[in-house]
Amino acid sequence: MGARRGLLLCCFVVLLGATDPFSPAIAAVDEGGLADAGAPPDRVRDGGASGEHPADAAVVPDAAADAGRASGGTADAATAGDASTSASSAPPRVEEGGLVLISRIEGARLFVDGLPAAVGQPIRLLPGEHYVEARRDGYLAHRIEVRVEAGKVERLEIDPTPIVPVVAPPAPPSRWWIAVEAGCAAVLGATGVTIGVLVARAGAPPLFYEGNVPPGFARVSP
């Protein structure tokens, strides 16, 4: 009975392993801590066991991964927890790259391929294109595409975009305003003409000669 039970258990385990699409991909943690289990080989490692993001595993810094390994020999225990699988069927190793994300905006949250990422700590990523996004309440999300190269850890500074109040440019003068301006110009012109006439007449000779015999000038109706 014990042998038969053990054989059935072995068969069950083998069948289970054969039906799990990720099982063959479960990679052993390499010495440098850059390989991971549970994630498709073309995307970010770590966190694949959660099932929510089979293609976009959560990104954790190396420190967290290292800590996970140190605590129980499982890689990335902080987020994945399934990296303790045997490396007996490990695929050919893929050399990884990394990013160190920096943000000058306090409280900014960073995301790599839609998953939260730590600030200021190295993040292991598979080579290729990745989307990095910075968000913060009251800011516009800033998303950029970066290319990670194998064996390189790039430093990337990304900030959410402050929302700047848009000041509308001054509108061109409307027709009614032009009419008002023209009216004011006409009034000013008339005033200027009146003043000019008064000043000119004050300084100009009189329209009629005024003599020294009172009243000086006389109108005649012959």
Added chain:
Amino acid sequence: MKRWPLLAALALSACAPALPATEIVLAVESDLPGKLQGAQVVLEPAADRAGPALFASDCVCVGTQQGCTALPLTLGLGPEAGDSNAFTVVARGYSDSGCTDKIVEQSATVTFATDQRLLLELDLTTACENDFCPSGSTCRDASGQCVDDARPSLPPFDIDAGVPLSPDSPDLGASD
């Protein structure tokens, strides 16, 4: 910005010289400064149109003393709108400042010329002292004859130059 040239043009046009006026400037001179104490100017209809006087000035004390008027006596004459009839200008000289004792008289019959400022000079000369002529005529020389007082043409008058002073006029501005 476009209105300023217009304003400047209007202001300049306002400063343009005044339009020519229709006027006759009367200037009365005399070579009787010692005897002539009073004077009066009277405007009458022309001799062919009898009627009351058109205008009569107050009696003017003539001389350089306080309250009197120095020669030449001047008076501007302008027409009422549309009037172009002839009229007679009479200047009378008196030996007293109350204008009661007439000693000399000169007259001229003139007509306004549209848009022209003309000068009419009347001389109360010694030659015509106590020589009074009937209406329509005036004393012209020492013969005492009366001649037609019509003045069909008058010289222009420059209002800026003023009335020309006769050589006998006293120099009121001289300090010596």
